[in-house]
């Protein structure tokens with residue numbers, strides 16, 4: 529097999545489109561040059577529609593978690609209180625970041641595989657008037673659940689004065705996000721998921737309400753001081769050396785996103801979700817997320833005792849060159865997750881399903897070859 533044809537069907541890092549790869553190979557330029565400043569400022573503006581904001585999108589060098597941390601250290605102080613919606617591993621990460629900085633965390637936990645409902649949030653907030661921020665995960669990558677951010681934002685606005693801060697790392701660029709219209713205060717994301725880039729860029733957008741809070745507080749970290757990023761962005765640059773090659777790639781990503789258009793991108797991801805879920809159902813493999821809250825970027829499957837998820841992943845990788853993800857936390861070794869986001873299209877989904885069917889046969893699990901592929905093809909044909 530071609531060793532350079534390893535096919536990534538994990539929820540990040542995702543495959544890099546050739547034209548983005550090529551853009552990143554441009555010769556290095558000085559990051560304080562006029563050439564870079566113009567490119568950087570234009571690209572920042574082009575990102576705004578994907579966040580649904582008229583405000584600035586701050587770009588920093590770091591993985592997605594750096595933007596999560598940035599949203600915490602600029603809005604809260606030790607001893608202040610926050611509510612964190614925990615529907616999986618990434619909600620838990622937000623809670624841990626807050627706790628590391630001495631913030632008092634109230635976890636609203638739901639069973640992994642479930643979404644946080646507006647009703648649950650509404651009653652949870654009822655006796656916590658002192659809470660200053662509510663943290664949520666848009667797509668909970670560890671379970672394949674997409675939380676109802678628009679409705680949750682509505683509850684936060686209605687029931688409290690807290691900021692509403694959203695981790696959209698594993699879905700922004702592939703889902704609807706109207707932070708201004710929905711009343712979301714901070715949205716953060718990263719480069720290696722739906723943005724089709726290598727890891728290394730993190731993004732954060734903040735509302736006017738968020739800025740009023742940020743301006744009134746002393747940041748708890750140095751590198752992640754948002755006020756420094758705002759000051760630099762006014763001069764079309766960043767406070768510390770930007771990841772220039774990744775910005776070159778980001779320009780090409782913006783070209784690709786704009787060419788396809790967000791409505792078509794959203795539809796493509798919905799179709800890939802529907803194909804994947806139809807296939808798993810046809811193969812008799814239980815899905816973790818309900819129909820209502822299934823993520824469009826990653827599908828999580830729980831085979832229970834039917835077969836060993838880790839054995840399936842191993843055969844897929846070693847015999848078919850396809851990588852899918854396993855479980856995190858208490859689901860480690862128990863589930864498998866198929867990433868279908870970014871540089872991925874419906875025919876790629878047929879490929880991973882076909883390979884899963886063959887791998888199931890190879891590990892001795894009961895499978896009817898072609899059943900999942902057929903179900904997915906039927907979903908696809910109904911759309912084209």
Ligand SMILES: *Cc1c(COP(=O)(O)O)cnc(C)c1O
Nearest residue numbers: 591592593618669695697698718
């Ligand atoms: C991938 C991911 C992150 C960030 O992870 P990094 O490894 O720091 O890039 C954060 N939240 C969610 C929901 C994610 O999927």
